[in-house]
Amino acid sequence: MIKVRGIRRLNPYILPREGDKKLMMRKLAIPLLLLLLLVIISGAGVLRAEDADNNKEAEPPYSLEMVTELVLTDNQALERAEINVERAQVDMRRARLEADRLKDMDREDKKLIGSSYEVSVMEEIVPIQKEGEVHVKEAEKDQVEREERLTALEKFFSLQKAREQVGVAQKNNERVKEELERAKKLHEIGMATRIDELAMETALSEAESRVQGAESSLKIARMDLLKAMGMEMGREVEGDLILPREPEIDDVRDLEADIKRALETNPGIIQLQEALDISERIEDKARRFYPPHVFIYREATLDRRDMEIALDQSREELEFALRLSNEGIEGNIQKITALEKARELSQENLSRAGVQFELGMVTSLEVLQALEELREMEFMLSEARCDLLLALEEYQVAAGRTFELEVEEENGDVENDEDEETNNNEG
Numbered sequence: 001m002i003k004v005r006g007i008r009r010l011n012p013y014i015l016p017r018e019g020d021k022k023l024m025m026r027k028l029a030i031p032l033l034l035l036l037l038l039v040i041i042s043g044a045g046v047l048r049a050e051d052a053d054n055n056k057e058a059e060p061p062y063s064l065e066m067v068t069e070l071v072l073t074d075n076q077a078l079e080r081a082e083i084n085v086e087r088a089q090v091d092m093r094r095a096r097l098e099a100d101r102l103k104d105m106d107r108e109d110k111k112l113i114g115s116s117y118e119v120s121v122m123e124e125i126v127p128i129q130k131e132g133e134v135h136v137k138e139a140e141k142d143q144v145e146r147e148e149r150l151t152a153l154e155k156f157f158s159l160q161k162a163r164e165q166v167g168v169a170q171k172n173n174e175r176v177k178e179e180l181e182r183a184k185k186l187h188e189i190g191m192a193t194r195i196d197e198l199a200m201e202t203a204l205s206e207a208e209s210r211v212q213g214a215e216s217s218l219k220i221a222r223m224d225l226l227k228a229m230g231m232e233m234g235r236e237v238e239g240d241l242i243l244p245r246e247p248e249i250d251d252v253r254d255l256e257a258d259i260k261r262a263l264e265t266n267p268g269i270i271q272l273q274e275a276l277d278i279s280e281r282i283e284d285k286a287r288r289f290y291p292p293h294v295f296i297y298r299e300a301t302l303d304r305r306d307m308e309i310a311l312d313q314s315r316e317e318l319e320f321a322l323r324l325s326n327e328g329i330e331g332n333i334q335k336i337t338a339l340e341k342a343r344e345l346s347q348e349n350l351s352r353a354g355v356q357f358e359l360g361m362v363t364s365l366e367v368l369q370a371l372e373e374l375r376e377m378e379f380m381l382s383e384a385r386c387d388l389l390l391a392l393e394e395y396q397v398a399a400g401r402t403f404e405l406e407v408e409e410e411n412g413d414v415e416n417d418e419d420e421e422t423n424n425n426e427g
Contacts, residue, residue, distance in 0.1 A: 146397060200368075
């Protein structure tokens with residue numbers, strides 16, 4: 001029997017007995033279950049990854065309009081300004097109701113409230129004063145909204161500038177790595193010294209520290225933007241920033257016409273003009289009904305003068321903002337033109353220094369100087385481009401009109417710079 005059982009287990013042509021079948025099924029059940037579990041887990045992971053990719057693709061890029069809208073949404077400063085407007089409106093309605101109530105009262109009942117002078121002030125002057133205060137609060141609200149829009153512009157372009165500076169630092173780091181490899185090869189064949197190699201290693205350490213510093217500045221700029229938009233400061237800004245491309249400058253700017261139009265259509269100036277008209281009405285009433293020594297007469301004169309000063313200041317600030325933005329646009333255009341030429345010369349200088357270094361005509365010092373010069377030109381050029389876009393948008397806010405600007409993807413200029421550099425090196 002023992003021999004037969006051994007034959008049954010070893011010979012595949014002999015059918016196993018019922019007990020052997022159960023034993024085999026038990027042994028195979030656990031591996032099959034584990035395999036099935038692994039398949040389910042891996043499938044769920046793939047689905048989650050696909051969902052994450054789909055969500056990431058569905059995440060819209062942040063345009064300047066989106067950032068501005070988020071900054072103005074649930075904005076505490078703007079909300080407080082709106083509360084002040086509502087309070088002024090409530091005070092105005094209360095004053096009007098009180099004036100109507102006094103007008104319906106008999107003369108004897110009015111005497112119980114106060115003198116005829118006090119009653120006349122409550123009937124004729126106070127409602128108009130409260131109406132003027134509403135216009136003043138509306139003007140203050142418009143000023144707050146304009147300041148918050150400028151804040152959104154500043155945060156938006158600060159983040160973009162920080163991103164481009166990271167790109168510049170990374171490009172410089174890659175160039176230094178290439179020069180270090182060149183110095184090592186030249187040192188191996190006796191065309192360069194160990195000092196040249198050490199100088200390149202030191203330059204690489206400095207380049208890496210610049211990358212780290214730029215990335216740290218990028219994190220700070222991202223946190224600053226997220227805070228302004230009312231989001232969690234620890235999250236990432238998904239998607240690229242959509243940058244407004246600078247339009248044809250002559251087509252969108254007519255400084256004197258824009259100043260004239262802005263002074264006529266600016267909401268804050270319109271509200272202050274309404275407040276000035278009301279203060280003049282109050283002064284006229286006070287002049288006709290009260291003697292000059294009465295305090296309401298003097299108060300009306302001071303209020304009218306105060307409104308004149310506020311209106312003049314608002315007009316001057318608006319005109320100054322437009323002229324300042326215009327100067328920023330003109331200055332950055334000239335700066336970009338000069339820096340683009342300087343960058344091309346720096347690229348040629350770096351290529352020439354690299355060739356001369358391989359031939360033993362110069363040391364690593366000349367190569368490092370050319371690298372630093374090119375890095376500085378690219379850094380300044382990225383700043384000037386962001387400053388130009390910022391000045392254009394500030395001009396737009398001050399002028400109170402919207403430019404129909406095209407958009408470009410983030411770092412598009414950096415990629416073009418890399419292509420130009422590659423072409424120059426090949427040449």
